[in-house]
Amino acid sequence: MQQGYAAVLCVLAVLGLEAAAPGECELTRLLQDKLQYEMRLQYMKHYFPINYTVQVQYEEVLRPSNITRLRNGTVSEAALRYLWFHVSSQAMLRIREVLPEKHPSWKYTQELCQLFDALGEEYSKYRQTDVETVVADLVKLIHSAGAESRSKAVRPKALLDNCLKVMRMLYGVPCRWEST
Numbered sequence: 670m671q672q673g674y675a676a677v678l679c680v681l682a683v684l685g686l687e688a689a690a691p692g693e694c695e696l697t698r699l700l701q702d703k704l705q706y707e708m709r710l711q712y713m714k715h716y717f718p719i720n721y722t723v724q725v726q727y728e729e730v731l732r733p734s735n736i737t738r739l740r741n742g743t744v745s746e747a748a749l750r751y752l753w754f755h756v757s758s759q760a761m762l763r764i765r766e767v768l769p770e771k772h773p774s775w776k777y778t779q780e781l782c783q784l785f786d787a788l789g790e791e792y793s794k795y796r797q798t799d800v801e802t803v804v805a806d807l808v809k810l811i812h813s814a815g816a817e818s819r820s821k822a823v824r825p826k827a828l829l830d831n832c833l834k835v836m837r838m839l840y841g842v843p844c845r846w847e848s849t
Contacts, residue, residue, distance in 0.1 A: 693750070694844035696788045697836055703781055704833040712774040713764075713826035722822035725763050728810050730823055731756040733834050739803070748800035750839050754792050755808045757832040758785040764825045 736749055765778050800808075 692791045693788065694840065696784060696791065697840045697844065700781070700784045700788070701833065701836065703777075703784065704829055704836075708777065709826050709829045709833075712777040713829055714824070716773045717825060720824075722824055723763050723767055723828070724820045725760060725823050725828070726811060727819040727821055728807055729756055729759050729763065730821065730828070730831060731835055732831050733838055736835055736838055742803065744801050744804060746839065746843070748804040751792060751800050752804045752807060753832075753835050753839055754785070754788055755811055757836070758782075758789065759811050760828040760832060761785055764828065 731753060736753075739749060739752075761778065761782050764774075765782060768775050768778060
């Protein structure tokens, strides 16, 4: 059995798709279940005023096209997942900042934040020096307080839509998800 697992890891490494840890796969699968379209629509659109936006840093909007560009720049899959985690968890915090505790979306965002916290434990072993410089610089920029000058208005649902799309790009193959 271990030889088969080693062979799969070798194939993934050759393809440039470093394997995700089993804990990452399970947590992202739970996250994918929580980010179903109907839930995102209900909690992030219907429960917010029409055209409501959240101010986020320009770098906190991570789209599939950004991932493709970074992949073409030979950034490792592990570094891309590290970046996705930081961008997505920061986006969740931005959404949470604007919600009062009695808001109908509060419990939903709290559950998402708990999943991101658990995923953060998986990523706690990473150091910014372990990932490519471009990713480390983006993560530093995301967490810096003075970067508010490069902010943009984004709808909460759009933030979660991008989170899910990028998560599917990064975890679909290594975690062998059926519907990616």
